[in-house]
Amino acid sequence: MRLRWAGAVLLAAAAYYVYLPLPSGVCEPWKLMLLDALFRSFVKATDVAHALGVCHRLHLLNRVVSLVEDVEPRPCPHVDVTDTVLNGVPARVFHPKGGQRLKRGVIYFHGGGWAFCSGRMRSYDLLCRKMAKDLDSVIMSVDYRLAPDAVFPDQYHDALAASRAFLSSEVLELYGIDPQRLCLSGDSSGGNLAAAVAQELGSDDALTVKFKVQALIYPVLQALDFHTPSYQQNQAVPILYRPLMASFLLEYLGADTSLVPVLLANNHSSLDQPAISASTRSKLDWTALLPAERRKRFRPLVKERGSSEVLVQVPQLMDVRAMPLLAEQAVLGRTPKAYVMTCEFDVLRDDGLMYARRLRDAGVEVTSDHYEDGFHGCMMFSYLPMSSDVGRRSMSSYIRWLDQNL
Numbered sequence: 472m473r474l475r476w477a478g479a480v481l482l483a484a485a486a487y488y489v490y491l492p493l494p495s496g497v498c499e500p501w502k503l504m505l506l507d508a509l510f511r512s513f514v515k516a517t518d519v520a521h522a523l524g525v526c527h528r529l530h531l532l533n534r535v536v537s538l539v540e541d542v543e544p545r546p547c548p549h550v551d552v553t554d555t556v557l558n559g560v561p562a563r564v565f566h567p568k569g570g571q572r573l574k575r576g577v578i579y580f581h582g583g584g585w586a587f588c589s590g591r592m593r594s595y596d597l598l599c600r601k602m603a604k605d606l607d608s609v610i611m612s613v614d615y616r617l618a619p620d621a622v623f624p625d626q627y628h629d630a631l632a633a634s635r636a637f638l639s640s641e642v643l644e645l646y647g648i649d650p651q652r653l654c655l656s657g658d659s660s661g662g663n664l665a666a667a668v669a670q671e672l673g674s675d676d677a678l679t680v681k682f683k684v685q686a687l688i689y690p691v692l693q694a695l696d697f698h699t700p701s702y703q704q705n706q707a708v709p710i711l712y713r714p715l716m717a718s719f720l721l722e723y724l725g726a727d728t729s730l731v732p733v734l735l736a737n738n739h740s741s742l743d744q745p746a747i748s749a750s751t752r753s754k755l756d757w758t759a760l761l762p763a764e765r766r767k768r769f770r771p772l773v774k775e776r777g778s779s780e781v782l783v784q785v786p787q788l789m790d791v792r793a794m795p796l797l798a799e800q801a802v803l804g805r806t807p808k809a810y811v812m813t814c815e816f817d818v819l820r821d822d823g824l825m826y827a828r829r830l831r832d833a834g835v836e837v838t839s840d841h842y843e844d845g846f847h848g849c850m851m852f853s854y855l856p857m858s859s860d861v862g863r864r865s866m867s868s869y870i871r872w873l874d875q876n877l
């Protein structure tokens with residue numbers, strides 16, 4: 472009897488730990504709650520280690536993730552997998568066996584807040600194998616350097632250097648890739664890198680080989696407004712909470728994470744900031760760039776006066792190489808045909824929707840693929856026990872778009 476009571480209490484405690492009130496409409500909410508509980512436990516454990524001075528939180532988290540997740544470059548019946556180096560940057564190459572002599576090529580940047588994960592992780596490894604096989608394409612998954620050891624512009628420079636190597640005739644010939652059918656892609660922070668590289672290379676007149684398409688999966692594109700409707704609507708939705716996104720951005724920019732509350736208050740983009748021109752503001756003015764069904768009842772938060780020292784301390788917050796949404800229309804207009812995936816229950820939804828709109832206004836052909844029941848990261852959690860229906864749907868739609876457009 473006592474045992475049964477103890478069991479019931481434990482179960483209730485576990486349910487309390489896992490349970491989160493989620494907005495109705497999220498795909499398979501219990502799976503998302505479980506995923507969140509797992510994440511929270513990891514983060515708590517590493518917070519303790521960090522506080523005790525054992526090691527940096529990010530180092531420890533990465534060790535745990537790579538212990539659990541990293542896989543060897545094993546070939547499978549349909550795909551050869553090898554590790555290589557592109558212009559000094561490590562990358563994993565997925566090469567389909569047989570098929571066409573000249574293949575399509577995709578360079579892929581993984582997500583993880585510029586601080587976590589790698590192309591060697593099981594989920595990315597599996598995604599790239601599937602893409603290689605389903606698309607009969609060569610996929611190169613890039614291991615750019617990570618925070619806190621490397622900060623902006625290191626990640627960006629690695630992504631750019633690897634992409635330039637990918638476009639070189641040496642690499643294209645070596646792997647049998649068709650120079651007319653090349654794609655840049657990435658998710659989350661990797662989508663940020665893909666978008667930034669697409670802008671730089673799109674405007675490079677010296678290049679003879681160009682990317683044909685860019686495919687951005689719930690990308691991070693700006694850090695000036697933490698009160699877009701999606702930031703407001705989804706601030707309590709796992710797993711990418713608002714403060715977590717702000718701290719990822721600050722870590723990426725090599726800035727102090729004690730600035731998180733300033734960013735969350737939109738104090739860094741108040742009207743008294745001389746560094747932010749009216750033209751810059753218009754590039755992320757969601758009251759004009761988002762359709763009414765996404766703006767909903769939300770109001771913009773624009774401070775008259777804020778913390779003017781922040782943009783002086785952290786000018787990278789305005790650097791277009793880190794914040795692709797701030798690009799000029801002419802630059803956007805020279806980027807390749809685009810696919811932009813967004814999820815309703817994601818703080819980054821409006822970054823993606825505004826970018827899709829600005830690309831379209833600049834004359835780029837855009838497919839905006841929105842998931843009404845999607846949450847941040849859903850496509851990458853398609854192989855864990857938490858694999859969700861929206862994860863599977865979004866992945867097949869992404870691969871189908873590549874098949875039809877690359």
Ligand SMILES: *[C@@H]1O[C@H](CO)[C@@H](O)[C@H](O)[C@H]1NC(C)=O
Binds near residue numbers: 738776778
């Ligand atoms: C934002 O700026 C206002 C006005 O300068 C200040 O009173 C407030 O404390 C700031 N908030 C944060 C979180 O820095």
